[in-house]
Amino acid sequence: MLKIENLHVSIHGKEILKGVNLEINKGEVHAIMGPNGTGKSTLASVIAGKDIFEVTEGSITYEGKNLMEMSIEERAREGIFIGFQYPVEIPGVSIANFMRTAIDEKRRYHGQEPLTELEFRKMMKEKAKVVELTEKLSTRSVNEGFSGGEKKRNEIFQMAMLEPKLSILDETDSGLDIDALRIVANGVTQLKSPENSTIVITHYQRLLDYIVPDFVHVLFDGKIVKSGSKELALELEHRGYEWIKQEYESANNQ
Amino acid sequence: MTKEEKLIIDQCMADLSQWKVQDQPAPYRPVEEYFHCKVKDIDTQMCIFLNGWYVHDNMPLTISPEGVIVGSLTEAAQRFPEKVLPYLNQKSLPKEDDLSVLNRQRYNDGLFVYVPENVTVEKPIQLISLTDSPDELMINNRHLIVLEKNAELSFVQCDDSIQFKKSFINNVTQIHLAEDARLSYYKMENKNPESMLFNEVDVEQKAHSQFYSNAMTFNTGYLRSRINVLLTEPFASATMHGLYLVDRQQHVDTQVFVDHQVPNCESHQLYKGIVDDSAKANFLGHVVVRPDAQRTLADQTNRNITLTDTAHVTSRPFLEIYADDVKCNHGTTVGQLDDDAMFYLRTRGICERNARMLLMFAFANEIANNIKIDSLRERYLVMIRKRLNGELTICDQCVLHCPHLVNG
Numbered sequence: 001m002l003k004i005e006n007l008h009v010s011i012h013g014k015e016i017l018k019g020v021n022l023e024i025n026k027g028e029v030h031a032i033m034g035p036n037g038t039g040k041s042t043l044a045s046v047i048a049g050k051d052i053f054e055v056t057e058g059s060i061t062y063e064g065k066n067l068m069e070m071s072i073e074e075r076a077r078e079g080i081f082i083g084f085q086y087p088v089e090i091p092g093v094s095i096a097n098f099m100r101t102a103i104d105e106k107r108r109y110h111g112q113e114p115l116t117e118l119e120f121r122k123m124m125k126e127k128a129k130v131v132e133l134t135e136k137l138s139t140r141s142v143n144e145g146f147s148g149g150e151k152k153r154n155e156i157f158q159m160a161m162l163e164p165k166l167s168i169l170d171e172t173d174s175g176l177d178i179d180a181l182r183i184v185a186n187g188v189t190q191l192k193s194p195e196n197s198t199i200v201i202t203h204y205q206r207l208l209d210y211i212v213p214d215f216v217h218v219l220f221d222g223k224i225v226k227s228g229s230k231e232l233a234l235e236l237e238h239r240g241y242e243w244i245k246q247e248y249e250s251a252n253n254q
Numbered sequence: 255m256t257k258e259e260k261l262i263i264d265q266c267m268a269d270l271s272q273w274k275v276q277d278q279p280a281p282y283r284p285v286e287e288y289f290h291c292k293v294k295d296i297d298t299q300m301c302i303f304l305n306g307w308y309v310h311d312n313m314p315l316t317i318s319p320e321g322v323i324v325g326s327l328t329e330a331a332q333r334f335p336e337k338v339l340p341y342l343n344q345k346s347l348p349k350e351d352d353l354s355v356l357n358r359q360r361y362n363d364g365l366f367v368y369v370p371e372n373v374t375v376e377k378p379i380q381l382i383s384l385t386d387s388p389d390e391l392m393i394n395n396r397h398l399i400v401l402e403k404n405a406e407l408s409f410v411q412c413d414d415s416i417q418f419k420k421s422f423i424n425n426v427t428q429i430h431l432a433e434d435a436r437l438s439y440y441k442m443e444n445k446n447p448e449s450m451l452f453n454e455v456d457v458e459q460k461a462h463s464q465f466y467s468n469a470m471t472f473n474t475g476y477l478r479s480r481i482n483v484l485l486t487e488p489f490a491s492a493t494m495h496g497l498y499l500v501d502r503q504q505h506v507d508t509q510v511f512v513d514h515q516v517p518n519c520e521s522h523q524l525y526k527g528i529v530d531d532s533a534k535a536n537f538l539g540h541v542v543v544r545p546d547a548q549r550t551l552a553d554q555t556n557r558n559i560t561l562t563d564t565a566h567v568t569s570r571p572f573l574e575i576y577a578d579d580v581k582c583n584h585g586t587t588v589g590q591l592d593d594d595a596m597f598y599l600r601t602r603g604i605c606e607r608n609a610r611m612l613l614m615f616a617f618a619n620e621i622a623n624n625i626k627i628d629s630l631r632e633r634y635l636v637m638i639r640k641r642l643n644g645e646l647t648i649c650d651q652c653v654l655h656c657p658h659l660v661n662g
């Protein structure tokens with residue numbers, strides 16, 4: 001589904017990703033872990049199409065197509081969804097109008113008839129339930145004045161509405177209390193199917209108790225330095241990242 | 255005054271004989287024959303001025319059972335001099351310029367509205383000024399609105415062109431609010447690109463009076479919109495909102511002057527603009543807080559979005575404060591649409607064009623949403639949307655789902 005090969009990415013001449021390789025197949029869940037500032041969010045942004053990042057080397061292939069040649073919106077309509085670490089506040093744009101526009105455009109892109117107003121409202125209602133959002137929230141402006149937890153739930157709500165094939169959840173669990181974490185995790189689990197794939201970017205093991213990863217990768221210094229099974233996440237939880245760093249450095253010094 | 259403003263004024267004023275002045279009203283024809291107000295279901299008392307003359311069927315003044323007087327100013331000056339002349343002759347304004355003087359010398363008529371003490375006018379009064387002439391017209395109208403103690407009124411003023419002829423319009427509206435009086439003043443400009451329109455609104459407020467104004471400019475050639483507010487007694491408040499959406503070669507100058515003469519008054523300004531193509535917008539906001547005006551609350555905000563490199567905006571909020579116990583602030587921004595918001599919308603599959611539309615509409619909406627007359631607000635929202643859409647796209651294909659269109 002997604003194949004990243006030797007990806008190098010810079011911003012303002014500073015190299016952040018230094019040769020990332022990653023392959024994700026249909027139905028798989030991958031976790032990407034790693035200390036702060038190692039390029040996890042950068043990877044998500046590049047996949048989304050943020051143009052301030054410059055891809056200097058390597059490639060990303062999505063369903064056989066060169067992702068770099070697709071516009072931001074085309075990627076989304078083809079089924080890529082990013083749950084952002086820091087969702088943007090958009091005063092004056094209601095969630096309902098936002099989603100109506102997004103769904104209309106996606107359906108038109110795929111040659112489907114637009115939803116009727118009634119169908120759309122029904123869909124909003126159903127999907128809001130997935131993350132236990134009250135309907136009142138949908139008349140509010142996108143993320144404006146939302147608490148951290150509300151913002152993250154709103155991301156998962158959008159994911160539920162857009163029914164992506166590949167979801168990348170960037171620290172969707174950070175800053176959530178136990179209840180919010182349970183809601184978000186249940187939401188993601190409900191949306192999981194053998195047809196779609198998920199990348200969970202996280203610091204903690206706790207989200208992975210709900211969404212069990214098939215593979216765990218450690219991103220360090222712009223590279224994936226270690227990959228393993230779900231036990232690796234547990235090990236990182238217990239031992240931290242220091243040993244990864246030491247392994248990486250001693251390997252580099254040889 | 256900017257260089258360009260001066261240039262335009264000079265062009266208009268250098269040789270007044272270049273303009274035709276219609277020296278008497280055209281014979282009466284029912285308004286329906288040439289004009290339909292497009293605001294759906296708006297229920298107002300409509301007053302039409304055609305080429306500077308009040309349109310009426312032998313009824314220059316109407317007087318309601320409560321004593322509300324509406325009609326021709328010159329007629330009112332004869333029949334009720336005591337209600338008209340003291341205001342007309344009052345030279346209270348600090349900022350008379352060549353145009354104000356021209357208006358004073360040349361005005362032929364205008365609308366007079368008088369609301370007696372303790373009367374709340376239920377139906378908004380709507381003034382529609384139309385130009386429709388084969389000639390290049392000059393029009394000088396002087397309107398006068400007087401609200402006595404504890405009176406209340408909503409007033410809607412629309413300047414429209416029926417056809418595309420050059421014109422020079424120089425209007426002054428005088429507003430006097432007695433103690434506790436409340437006026438909502440809505441203004442809409444939708445003029446042809448050949449028009450040169452100078453609108454001055456002079457407001458004098460007594461104790462505890464409330465003035466709210468909301469000015470929307472959708473289309474114009476050149477527009478200078480000037481508003482002067484004198485807060486002459488304590489606890490008066492003035493709130494002024496404005497929105498200008500200009501493109502092509504359009505040019506809007508917004509000039510707001512607020513004079514805090516006494517303690518405990520407040521004034522708020524929020525003006526927003528979206529400036530496209532080679533259009534120009536200048537904002538000049540000037541607030542004076544006199545030495546006596548302690549505990550003044552005053553703010554000025556002007557926000558602009560420029561959509562091209564050739565769009566031109568200058569914004570000069572200016573506070574002149576002589577009292578020490580005051581709360582005043584001003585803010586101004588000129589910029590493009592928020593990149594992060596654009597990116598976020600697009601990552602949900604929304605194309606660049608629609609993402610821009612959503613953000614621009616949201617930006618403009620903040621002003622329109624303050625309009626309290628429902629039908630007017632809905633109409634403005636539709637107009638904003640059409641305007642931002644370049645007026646080309648059919649409503650139901652648009653991304654901004656107007657509630658009344660969806661339901662209706």
Ligand SMILES: Nc1ncnc2c1ncn2[C@@H]1O[C@H](COP(=O)(O)OP(=O)(O)O)[C@@H](O)[C@H]1O
Nearest residue numbers: 011012016035036037038039040041042043052
């Ligand atoms: N917009 C930006 N401008 C400049 N540097 C950035 C920008 N975004 C990220 N970086 C830098 O890229 C590096 C990786 O950041 P990020 O991808 O956010 O890391 P992570 O998500 O793993 O914590 C950091 O050093 C950060 O400072």
Ligand SMILES: [Mg+2]
Nearest residue numbers: 040041085171
């Ligand atoms: Mg991050």
